[in-house]
Amino acid sequence: MAEMWLNMGPQHPMTHGLWNLRVxxxxxxxxxxxxxxxxxxxxxxxxxxxxxxxxxIPMADRLCYGSSMSWSHLYCSTVENMxxxxxxxxxxxxxxxxxxxxxxGSHLMWLAAxxxxxxxxxxxxxxxxxxxxxxxLMQNLCGARLTYNYTRIGGVRNDVPANFxxxxxxxxxxxxxxxxxxxxxxxxxxxxxxxxxDVGKLTAEQAKNLGVTGPNLRGSGVEYDIRKxxxxxxxxxxxxxxxxxxxxxxxxRYRVRVDEMYESCxxxxxxxxxxxxxxxxxxxxRTAPKGKAGWAHVEDPRGEGFMYVIGNGxxxxxxxxxxxxxxxxxxxxxxxxxxxxxxxxPAIMGSIDMCLGETDR
Amino acid sequence: MNGLxxxxxxxxLWLMQVVAWIFNxxxxxxxxxxxxxxxxxxxxxxxxxALIVFIxxxxxxxxxxxxxxxxxxxxxxxxxxxxxxxxxxxxFADGLKAFVKEIIIPKDVDIWVYNAAPVILIGxxxxxxxxxxxxxxxxxxxxxxxxxxxxxxxxxAPFAILIGGWASNNKYTVMGGMRAAGQLIAxxxxxxxxxxxxxxLTGTFNLGEIVAQQQNxxxxxxxxxxxxxxxxxxxxxxxxxxxxxxxxxxxxxxGWMTEYGGMRFGLIMLSEYVRGYAACSVAVILFxxxxxxxxxxxxxxxxxxxxxxxxxxxxxxxxALVRVTTKQILHIGWKVLMPLALVNLGIAIAIKMLGWx
Amino acid sequence: MAQRAGLAAGGKxxxxxxxELIDRFPEYVKITKVTHNRVFAMVDKVGLLNVAKFxxxxxxxxxxxxxxxxxxxxxxxxxxxxxxxxxxxxxxxEMIVELPRDKPEVxxxxxxxxxxNWHERETYDMFGIIFIGHPRLERILTPxxxxxxxxxxxxxxxxxx
Numbered sequence: 001m002a003e004m005w006l007n008m009g010p011q012h013p014m015t016h017g018l019w020n021l022r023v024x025x026x027x028x029x030x031x032x033x034x035x036x037x038x039x040x041x042x043x044x045x046x047x048x049x050x051x052x053x054x055x056x057i058p059m060a061d062r063l064c065y066g067s068s069m070s071w072s073h074l075y076c077s078t079v080e081n082m083x084x085x086x087x088x089x090x091x092x093x094x095x096x097x098x099x100x101x102x103x104x105g106s107h108l109m110w111l112a113a114x115x116x117x118x119x120x121x122x123x124x125x126x127x128x129x130x131x132x133x134x135x136x137l138m139q140n141l142c143g144a145r146l147t148y149n150y151t152r153i154g155g156v157r158n159d160v161p162a163n164f165x166x167x168x169x170x171x172x173x174x175x176x177x178x179x180x181x182x183x184x185x186x187x188x189x190x191x192x193x194x195x196x197x198d199v200g201k202l203t204a205e206q207a208k209n210l211g212v213t214g215p216n217l218r219g220s221g222v223e224y225d226i227r228k229x230x231x232x233x234x235x236x237x238x239x240x241x242x243x244x245x246x247x248x249x250x251x252x253r254y255r256v257r258v259d260e261m262y263e264s265c266x267x268x269x270x271x272x273x274x275x276x277x278x279x280x281x282x283x284x285x286r287t288a289p290k291g292k293a294g295w296a297h298v299e300d301p302r303g304e305g306f307m308y309v310i311g312n313g314x315x316x317x318x319x320x321x322x323x324x325x326x327x328x329x330x331x332x333x334x335x336x337x338x339x340x341x342x343x344x345x346p347a348i349m350g351s352i353d354m355c356l357g358e359t360d361r
Numbered sequence: 362m363n364g365l366x367x368x369x370x371x372x373x374l375w376l377m378q379v380v381a382w383i384f385n386x387x388x389x390x391x392x393x394x395x396x397x398x399x400x401x402x403x404x405x406x407x408x409x410x411a412l413i414v415f416i417x418x419x420x421x422x423x424x425x426x427x428x429x430x431x432x433x434x435x436x437x438x439x440x441x442x443x444x445x446x447x448x449x450x451x452x453f454a455d456g457l458k459a460f461v462k463e464i465i466i467p468k469d470v471d472i473w474v475y476n477a478a479p480v481i482l483i484g485x486x487x488x489x490x491x492x493x494x495x496x497x498x499x500x501x502x503x504x505x506x507x508x509x510x511x512x513x514x515x516x517x518a519p520f521a522i523l524i525g526g527w528a529s530n531n532k533y534t535v536m537g538g539m540r541a542a543g544q545l546i547a548x549x550x551x552x553x554x555x556x557x558x559x560x561x562l563t564g565t566f567n568l569g570e571i572v573a574q575q576q577n578x579x580x581x582x583x584x585x586x587x588x589x590x591x592x593x594x595x596x597x598x599x600x601x602x603x604x605x606x607x608x609x610x611x612x613x614x615x616g617w618m619t620e621y622g623g624m625r626f627g628l629i630m631l632s633e634y635v636r637g638y639a640a641c642s643v644a645v646i647l648f649x650x651x652x653x654x655x656x657x658x659x660x661x662x663x664x665x666x667x668x669x670x671x672x673x674x675x676x677x678x679x680x681a682l683v684r685v686t687t688k689q690i691l692h693i694g695w696k697v698l699m700p701l702a703l704v705n706l707g708i709a710i711a712i713k714m715l716g717w718x
Numbered sequence: 719m720a721q722r723a724g725l726a727a728g729g730k731x732x733x734x735x736x737x738e739l740i741d742r743f744p745e746y747v748k749i750t751k752v753t754h755n756r757v758f759a760m761v762d763k764v765g766l767l768n769v770a771k772f773x774x775x776x777x778x779x780x781x782x783x784x785x786x787x788x789x790x791x792x793x794x795x796x797x798x799x800x801x802x803x804x805x806x807x808x809x810x811x812e813m814i815v816e817l818p819r820d821k822p823e824v825x826x827x828x829x830x831x832x833x834x835n836w837h838e839r840e841t842y843d844m845f846g847i848i849f850i851g852h853p854r855l856e857r858i859l860t861p862x863x864x865x866x867x868x869x870x871x872x873x874x875x876x877x878x879x
Contacts, residue, residue, distance in 0.1 A: 028687070038859040045844075046869055119602055119684030125437040185681065191603055192683050208780050208805070211833020222805070229808050230755065295801065295812070297783065306783050308799065321799075323784040323837075331836040343606070343686035360859060 003031070008345065010039055016113055017356025021333065021349070028341045033334040037327075040360035048320040053079055053153060053288075056320070061147035063322065064358035067106035067301045068147045069098055069138075071358070074298050076151045077232065078307040078320075082294025083153075083284060089234075090278040091155035096234040097168070097271045098141065098150065100264040104175075105134045106301035107257045110353045111182070114254070117346035118195060126182050133171045140167065155281030165272050172265050183258055196251040200336045200348035203248055210332040213325050214303025215260065216352060218244040219253035226299040238270045250351035257353070287315045302326050302353050324358035364498030365410050373405035411491065414501045418490030421665060422631070422638045423452045428669060429676050436680035459627030467620050471528045478525030479621065479628045485517045486635035493642045494568055496652040496660035508566040511643060512553065515598070515636065519545040522607075526617030537616035540687065541607030545598055547694045552594035554702035555587035558709035559647045572651030581648035583712055587705035588648045590698050595640045596675060597694065599633060603682040604690060637675070641668045729807045732757050735777055743769050757811040766815055767825040770800075774830050779804040779811065782827065785837035787845035791871035794819045798847055800827070817847065826852040844869035 009020040018039040024032035044063065048056050060075040061068035073095055080087060087095075108131040115123025135145045140161050142150040150157050186192050202212070207220040217224060225242040227235045243259035245252035288311030297306040303325025312318035329352050336348050377396050384393035395401065427442070427449055434441030442448035466475070492511050494500030504510060519542040526538020559580055563571050581588040597604040607616045618629055645651060645667045652660035685693065730738070736752045739759065746765030751758040761769050773779040781803045788797040800813040815824055826849035828835045838849045839858045846867040849855055857864060866873055 038861070041859040043868060115683070119605070120682065122437050122680050123683075125439065129438060189682060191685050191689070194689055195683060195686060209832045211782055211831065213781070224805050229805075230810070297810070304783060306801065308784065308786055308801070310788060319786075319788045321784065321786040323786075323801075327836060327840075328833055331833075341686070341688065343688070 002026075006342070016349075016354050017359070019330070019354075019356055019359070021345070023337065023342070023345070025342055028343070030337050030340055030342065030345070033337040035330050035333045037330060037356070037359050040356050042361065044361040045320055045322060048317060050316065052315045053284075053286075053317065056317070057152065058147065058149045061149055062357065063324070063361060064300075064302070064326075064355045065146060066109050066355045066357075067102050069102035069150065070106075070298065070300045070305065072149065073099060073151045074296060074300070074305050074307050076153050077296040077298065078294055078309050079153045079288075080284070080294075081296045082288055082292055082309050082311060084294075085154055085282065085284055087155055088279045088282060089276045091280050092234040093271050093275045094156050094160060094280065095151060096238070097268050097275075098138070098148075098156075099233070100267045100271070101134050101137060101168075103301045104261050104264050105131050105138075107261050108134075110257060110301075111186075111254075114347075114350040117350040118192065123182065123185060126178070126185070130175055130178050130182070133175060137167055137171055140164075152281060154284040155279070157281075159280045160275075168268060168272055172268060176262070176265055179258075179261060186254070193251065195344075195347050196249070196254060196351065197247075198249050199340055199344045200250040200253075200351060201248045202332070202336055206335055207332075210335060211328040212303070212332050213328070214300065215243075215253055215256040216303065216329055218242070219256045219351075220248045221246040226297060226304060230297070232296070232298060234271060234274075235267075237274065238267050240267050240270075250347050253351045253353075287311075287313065288317070289313060290318070297323075300325055302355065302358075303329065305358075322358070322361055324361065326352075326354050326356075326359045330354060330359055363500060363503075365413065365500065366406060369406045369410040369413065370402070373402055373409050377402055377405065410501060414499075415487065415490055417495070417499075418493065418635070418638065419487075421668070422490075422635045424449075424669075425634050425638055425672055426452050428672060429679075432673055432676045433680055436677065456627060459624050462623035464624075465622050467530055469530045470620070471530075474524050474528035475620075476625075478521045478528065479625045479632070481521040482518060482525075482632040483628045483635075485514050485521070486632040486639070488514050489639035490635060493639060493646075495664050497569055499661050500569065503569055504567065506566045507568045508556065508560070508571070508643075508647075511639065512556065515639065516549060518598075518636065522617055525621070529617070529620035531620055534617045534619050537607050537619070541600065541617055544600075544604065544607060544690055544694075547691060548594045548597040548604075548698070551590050551694065551698035551702040552598065554699070554706055555584075555591040555594070556643075556647065558584055558587045558702075558706045561706065561709045562713055568646050568651075572646055572653060575650040575653055579648065579650035579653075583717075584648065584705055584709060586701050586708065588644075590702045590705060591644055591648065592671075592674075593693075593698060595644065596678065597690070599637050599640060599675075601637075601675060602679045603685050606684060606687060606690060637672065638668065641671045641675075644671055730777065730804075730809065731755070731807070732809050735804075735807065735809055735811065738777060739769070739773070742772055755809050757809060759811065759813050761813045761815050763815050763817060763824055766813075767827070769813070770802075770827045770830055773802060773811070777804065778806045779809075780831075781805060782831040782834045782837070783810065785827075785834050785841055787841040787847050787869070789845055789869065789871045790819070796822045796845060796847060798822075798824050798841065802831075822847040823850055824848075825850050826855075828852050843867070846870065 003024060003026045005022055005024050007020060007022055010018050020036040022034045022036060023030045044059065048059065051059065056075060057072050060072040063071045108127045112124040112127035115121065115127065138148060139145050142148050142157065202220050204220045204222050207217050208222060221244060223242050223244045228242050240263050243256050243263055245255050290311060290313035292311040293309065295306065295308040297304055305325060306323035308321040309317050310319040336352065337345065340348065381393040381396045384396065430451065431441035431448060442451035444451040444454055489511060491501050492507060522545070523538050523542040526534040559571065560566060562580065563574050565571065600607060618626065621629060645664065649667050649671070652664040654660065654663035731754050732752050733754065736749045736757050739747050740749060743765055746762040746769055748760045749757065750760060779802045783801040783803050786799040788799060790796065796817045796819050798815045798817060801810060802813065803810045817824060822845070824847065826838055828838060829851065836858060838852055839855060841847050842849060842855050843857045843859055844867060860868065
């Protein structure tokens with residue numbers, strides 16, 4: 001077959017979200033790829049300029065609805081950096097625990113989507129079943145399952161419920177056993193390995209240059225994790241390992257995320273034991289001086305999330321900039337895809353873990 | 362005449378006698394005599410026998426669909442269909458739905474070919490139902506070349522898929538049809554090689570005699586390689602996961618069946634399960650001893666039980682595995698299954714020459 | 719082999735980075751604030767590409783986190799804000815380039831860091847800042863045919879409060 005441009009999307013069962021991937025194929029091989037985004041652009045940053053600071057927290061939840069806690073936390077950290085506000089210790093530990101629970105939930109959603117891409121609905125249903133455990137925990141904590149609106153500028157919205165420690169311990173014990181089953185379902189399946197190994201290779205140099213961060217970078221062998229190398233919240237007091245693999249292919253990225261789920265369980269267990277007593281919130285000032293800037297970056301489940309805010313003198317921000325990790329991963333899609341076959345596209349794009357909400361903002 | 366035909370003969374004779382009595386009552390004695398003549402009764406015997414075999418085979422195929430939905434559901438930690446008693450009415454509900462749907466035909470299709478494809482598929486599938494004996498007593502035909510005919514009919518499917526994909530006037534269905542046909546044709550080689558090994562051992566194509574020779578030992582024990590090759594090839598022939606690339610590719614929405622809707626789609630789906638029934642039955646006859654079993658259950662029930670268990674293994678495989686890509690399908694078909702099938706054929710020849718069986 | 723991107727032996731802290739920048743480009747760089755892992759600087763538009771090249775080659779700044787735009791309507795200027803991270807030194811530098819509002823043009827850093835590609839396209843799309851030397855400066859988030867720059871302050875969206 002001659003060369004032709006093929007549109008995969010914007011309405012497509014494989015794409016996670018609404019974006020278009022144009023690939024130029026020569027028979028079955030991809031020779032060029034061009035992602036086209038912007039179908040979900042909501043003008044988030046401009047909307048934020050017309051809202052008061054606390055009103056933006058639920059908006060930040062909806063940036064990436066698959067891991068909403070990490071985005072509202074990132075926004076609160078940014079504003080606290082601008083206001084030079086010190087969050088109480090108890091709030092830091094609570095935030096760490098819910099962030100790690102959110103990371104597990106987000107990675108489970110990713111694995112479920114990967115299962116459907118590859119054709120196995122069993123993986124999807126098992127992962128979604130495990131995710132329900134964590135959604136129930138979050139519902140006990142703050143009343144919501146998907147968009148939490150839980151962190152506040154200066155702390156968290158409410159203190160933990162009565163059986164917090166008992167519930168988390170029970171869930172983690174059950175979860176680790178079940179995660180081992182799902183992991184075996186994928187790892188020990190020769191077909192899964194055949195589909196994921198040696199596809200979507202991205203060397204460390206390419207990854208660093210293209211701005212790819214998070215599990216995608218660590219799957220290429222670069223051992224950089226913002227939780228360890230630039231700690232925030234309570235991560236400096238907790239002992240955990242940075243998960244990385246040297247494979248550089250889709251299977252390595254899959255392994256990094258599964259290992260991260262186990263590490264998150266470790267972090268939650270330690271943090272639960274170490275929560276200090278004290279206030280869970282301080283009252284922030286209502287306005288920020290004009291021209292005062294602040295920024296923060298965190299280890300989002302998908303990579304490096306970053307926000308930059310400039311105050312306006314009243315209770316609205318002057319400028320609020322969001323850097324989304326998936327924005328950069330999608331822009332690096334041609335580097336992942338060129339040279340592989342069309343049938344490998346779901347496996348490769350599935351291993352990148354995309355969420356369109358934060359890409360288009 | 363075996364049990365089926367005796368039953369059919371009795372039934373049609375009784376039926377014709379009732380009709381003749383009515384005509385005698387009216388007063389048309391010649392017509393009444395014609396009805397009870399041997400020619401008419403003979404014709405009706407064959408028709409009734411065929412109808413019974415068809416209904417039984419059809420109901421078993423539909424029960425396959427139920428079995429798949431229930432077992433797949435339980436594998437995924439959910440219940441399957443719940444409509445009706447144990448979910449058995451779901452199939453009839455689906456059939457009714459497919460029947461009453463609006464018929465949408467895309468513009469510029471080649472209407473004769475477009476309609477011919479599902480007709481060929483379902484027609485060939487029903488022909489296979491007629492060729493499968495459930496026991497010596499419940500067989501519609503006892504051909505000396507029964508096995509050959511079954512596989513000849515089985516292999517018409519790639520042709521129907523190809524013309525169906527082409528006739529839909531859609532560049533993606535053409536690609537899907539070609540891929541599907543390529544996969545089916547590629548996997549027929551190891552399939553027929555493993556069947557050839559059984560034929561070498563038994564020396565006959567007759568299904569009844571193949572089963573009769575498995576009184577002492579079922580053939581899957583000496584020909585274990587052939588059994589595995591046969592099962593894998595059948596999964597590829599039926600386009601089930603893990604080999605369902607033509608049906609559910611990431612960029613081809615439903616593959617070659619995209620433009621078929623309503624009852625046509627229902628017929629295509631049905632023909633896939635009927636082919637599954639035919640394939641599992643052939644596997645049971647060739648390798649699992651057919652209807653041999655302890656005599657406290659009828660041989661037909663024993664046969665159907667084995668077929669269901671074999672299909673449950675297919676469903677289990679579907680629940681656990683992910684899809685393979687084109688490159689890997691061809692690799693598995695040509696580089697893994699074919700050598701295994703050849704080795705198996707060698708084993709069969711060796712066993713036959715050494716006179717062990 | 720895995721590369722430990724953390725603080726290598728002899729890694730440079732923020733203070734050392736700031737000092738090296740000032741020594742090399744005294745006329746282009748003005749440091750506003752330094753901590754052990756943060757550097758805040760204002761960079762002259764003319765020297766941006768040289769400063770960026772120096773940071774990448776000599777100071778191991780290998781990852782560009784973000785390129786943003788800020789529109790100061792009353793002061794009649796625009797900012798292009800660069801946040802650049804060094805994996806091995808664990809330092810993040812914020813460089814602000816001031817541009818005149820009626821002619822906002824600056825050199826593109828995409829030839830140095832491929833990660834800046836889409837960030838610069840978005841900044842162009844939203845603010846109208848032209849990045850000279852960008853391989854493909856087109857609109858990315860707004861639909862084709864948009865002829866305004868949405869995030870500029872004179873483009874008024876809905877104000878709720």
